[in-house]
Amino acid sequence: MTKFRTKLLFALITLIIAVLIGLGLLLGQIFKNFYLDTFNSRVQKEARLLASSIEENGTPKDINPNMIQELSDILDVRITIVDKTGKVVHDTEALESLVGPQQKRVIQEIQKNWDVKQKHKKLVTSGKEYRYYWYPLRSANDEMMGLLIMSTEVEAIEKGTQQIWFVLSISLGLALVLIIILGSRITVRYTKPIESATNVAIELAKGNYRARTYEDRLDETSMLSTSINILARNLQEMVNAQDMQQNRLTTLIENMGSALLLIDHNGFVVLTNRTFREFFNLKESQLKKVRYHEVIHYQEVNKLVEEIFMTEERLRKQILLPHKLDRKHYEVYGAPIIGSNDEWKGIVVVFHDITELKKLEQMRKDFVANVSHELKTPITSIKGFSETLLDGAMNDPDTLKSFLDIILMESDRLQSLIQDLLELSKIEKQGFELSIQEAEVAGLIEDVMPILQEKAKSKNISLQTSFDSRGTAEVDSYRLKQVFINLISNAIVYTPKGGTVEITVDENPDNVFVRVKDNGMGISPEELPRIFERFYRVDKARSRNSGGTGLGLAIVKHIMEAHEGNVEVESEVNKGTTFTVTLNKKWSSH
Known part of the structure; x- marks a missing residue:
């Protein structure tokens, strides 16, 4: 200036x-x-x-x-x-x-x-x-x-x-000096506000919308300064509002659970969110000036996008895609983006992860099938033996006693199944509360050992306990006993005759650890993720003959989640299995 x-x-x-x-x-x-x-x-x-x-x-x-x-x-x-x-x-x-x-x-x-x-x-x-x-x-x-x-x-x-020229030159010279002085003052007076307004305009062009100029006179230059300041304030408000909307939109897009992909009319990737990048294992630097088929390597998704490009219609499709070592179900929704005057803008593709819904649906189907199967066997036995007795077998005392024993055994099995179902339903019910009291975990194990000794004795299995500490913690004693009974019972069932089941207790400043270790048949790596599902059995024939309902580990898992604890399993086929229960000494939810 x-x-x-x-x-x-x-x-x-x-x-x-x-x-x-x-x-x-x-x-x-x-x-x-x-x-x-x-x-x-x-x-x-x-x-x-x-x-x-x-x-x-x-x-x-x-x-x-x-x-x-x-x-x-x-x-x-x-x-x-x-x-x-x-x-x-x-x-x-x-x-x-x-x-x-x-x-x-x-x-x-x-x-x-x-x-x-x-x-x-x-x-x-x-x-x-x-x-x-x-x-x-x-x-x-x-x-x-x-x-x-x-x-x-x-x-x-x-x-x-x-002399005339001399006087005239002196007069005009003095007039020139005076005019220069006044002109300089007037120039500075009128250019200074313009200079200030220009500097503010430059700052506004750079994006500094907090810049302001002085308003110290009531003339045309003051009107310019006032107009510049009004423009700056309006721009600042507009930019603040735009930034707020942009931040909201960015936060919404980045943190939405579904993967989002925006493609322009030329097929170039315009926008993705964090979920999309994590699923496809991409970085933002890899998504600059690339076409969608260069980052999506799944043929089903590319075909869907191509179909939207050709038909210009919305499409919805369920696709099973591999993800790391797992496979996930996605509902892929794609829609064309049409601007004003029917101008083709691009395509938006949203990937909804419905894996958990599919699992829940499969669990519901399995639950219905398993319950039906588990109820069918004892009911069929009871009905069959009852019909046999009614047909005349009840006149034979030996046959009558044998059939009644079988009917009683099947009734007990049916009662146990229903009891476990009711117990699991009660635990899973919203608002389920524990009765928390301070107790010694080792003492709770000692309380359930007499119940299990007879079962172990029948298979000549040695039950051994090793308590490095008593493990005092805030727990629901009744529910925790259920956990120990189920884990030790499973160890006895899946351990061959003459085997050993070892129960240990130790602790650190914050947690108590209970380990139930056996040297039984073990569990294969493929089956480990499913052992806590309802009615899932590793060895279906053996577990059914043992009278198990297939709900024990599901009950264990829910009780430990209610305690805000954890249960983990390590196993090797034909060498044995170890279940580790981790309890917090202080229960934080009370």
């Missing part, structure tokens, strides 16, 4: 100087002409007055030389009187004998032009420039008696002209 101010001031000064020079030349010439006209008029009038005086005193020869000399001194001019023959009668600077040939030539030239309207002329005499004025001398009867010639050096006249 300083450059602009300098340029403006320089242009203004140049214009003023040009105007002042032109004005000076014009005024100087006017003053010079006025001075010369005034001088010429004055000398002509003096010559006329002097001629009248000479005419009154007689002929040119009768003129008193002293009077002529006195008039010459008063008027500061050279006076020459010539008779009608051209002879010099009087000359205030030289006698006739001393009049030079140049002076005579001048007199002769004047005599030739004495009757012209112009009564003055500039001639060069003796190397100097003179201005001559003449007036005819006439007698009473209007006869030509001679000429009155008055002359003065042009240099004397030019000295007056130079």
Whole structure:
């Protein structure tokens, strides 16, 4: 802005100087002409007055030389009187004998032009420039008696002209200095607000919408500053609102559970969210100026996008896609983006992860199938043996007792299944509460050991306990006993005769750890993720013959989740299985 101010001031000064020079030349010439006209008029009038005086005193020869000399001194001019023959009668600077040939030539030239309207002329005499004025001398009867010639050096006249130029130059110079000072002040006054407004405009262009300019006067520049400030405030409010909306939209898109992909009309990836990038294992730097098929390597998804491009219609499709070591179900929804005037903008594709819904649906199907299967076996047995008894077998005491024993056993099995279902339903019910009290975990294991000893004894299995600590924790004793009974019972069921089941307890400052280890048949890696599902059995024939319902580990898992604890399993086929229960010493939810 300083450059602009300098340029403006320089242009203004140049214009003023040009105007002042032109004005000076014009005024100087006017003053010079006025001075010369005034001088010429004055000398002509003096010559006329002097001629009248000479005419009154007689002929040119009768003129008193002293009077002529006195008039010459008063008027500061050279006076020459010539008779009608051209002879010099009087000359205030030289006698006739001393009049030079140049002076005579001048007199002769004047005599030739004495009757012209112009009564003055500039001639060069003796190397100097003179201005001559003449007036005819006439007698009473209007006869030509001679000429009155008055002359003065042009240099004397030019000295007056130079003084005019000097005064005019000084005046215009002072005026120029004054104008420059005032112009500088006015330029600074009016360019400073413009400079401030320009700086604010530059800051606004850079994105600094908090920049403001000063508003200190009530004039046009103040209106500019006010307008700039109003514009800055409006831009700041608009940008703040836009940033807020952008942040909301970005937060929503980035944190939505579904994967999002936006493709432009040329097939280039425009927008993705974090879920999409995590699923396809991509980084933002990999998504710049790439087409969708370069980042999506699943043929089903690419076919869906191509179909939307061709049909320009919305599509919804369920697709099973591999993800790391797992497979996930996705409901893929794609829709074309059509702008105003039916302008094709691109495609939006959303991937909804429905894996858990599929699992729940499968679990529901499995649950119905398993419950039906588990109920069918004992009911079929009870019905079959009852019909047999009614058909006449009840008359045989031995057969009757044997069948009744079987019916009782199947009834117990049916009761156990229903009891486990009710227990699992109660645990899974919303609002299920534990009765938390401080207890020794080792003591709870000792309480359930007598119940399990008989079962282990029947298979000649050794139950061993090793308590490095008593493991005091805040737990629901009744529910925790259920956990230990189920885990130890499973260990006994899946351990061959003569095997060993070992229960250990240890702790750290925050947790208590209970491990149930057996040397039984073990569980394969493929089956480990499913052992906590309802009705899932590793060895279906053995577990069913043992009277198990397939709900024990599901109950264990839910009880441990209610305790905010954890249950983990490690197993190796034909070598054994270890279940580890982790309990918090302090229950944080009470």
